[in-house]
Amino acid sequence: MSKIVLTGAAGALGGRLRAPLARLADTLVSTDLAESLDGLADNETYVKADVGDAAAMMELIEGADMVVHFGAIPDEAPFEEILHSNFLGAYNVWNAAQKHGTRRIIYASSIHAMGMYPKTVQITTDMPHRPDTFYGLSKCFAEDMASMYWDKYGLEAVCLRIYSASGPVQNARALGSWLSYDDLIQLVEKSVTSPITGFAVIYGVSNNDRSPVDNSKASFLGYRPKDNAEDYAAEILAKTPVADPQDKGQMCHGGPFATVPLGVSGVQFIKKMSEGN
Structure with missing residues (x-):
């Protein structure tokens, strides 16, 4: 394809x-808030930009075949910060x-x-949202917006x-x-390379024996994860205390979040x- 934009x-x-x-397109445009990036590929350019800036996203995404949108606050934070980077940032990307x-x-x-x-509860891709934080709520918003833009505009x-x-x-965990x-x-x-996706929700997990999610609907992409966390199980479990069934951090999918x-x-x-504090 001609151009891919990567945020974050x-x-x-x-x-x-x-x-x-960079190997999948003639041009990769990478963007984030850093002043610069090292090791740019020959067909990669870097543009410092804020996903919360509508004009910047409109300019960057012009001519793009696809956008890989990883730019956001990757943690729980005060709502005003999440609102700018995660809610508004996602809207700016979809709108552009x-x-x-x-x-x-x-x-x-x-x-x-x-x-x-x-x-x-083994969660599927078609169950209702149940966010654990403002951060999780922003992901619900973007998923629903993605569904709406597919229904409205294809x-x-x-x-x-x-x-x-x-x-x-x-x-x-x-x-x-x-x-x-x-x-x-x-x-x-x-x-990126799948011929047709429509609107899809896929769980990002490896081929783990203990996977707590149903990812069967990912098969149409051709995604076949190769790694399995069970390779680490004996070592990890030997040093892990017994779980407390009353602790939501241990009993919920969101973990400590x-x-x-x-x-x-x-x-x-x-x-x-992890530091024992």
């Missing part, structure tokens, strides 16, 4: 997508894509759109409910929720837990 290109996940996406005739948006949604469901969207994207598995970086790249590549007060960083909460 300086982020932990967006940064891993730059090289694979529709105005310019972009074919498809691949969106970094999150399990936190469903975070208050108990882990004893703008395709693949919403990837990413669970726990990381390197090696770090904790017991990730034995079910892990998404390896290699499987993340495969999932995004398949979302199910317990933090609204507006308080879930990432910092997890860090304090």
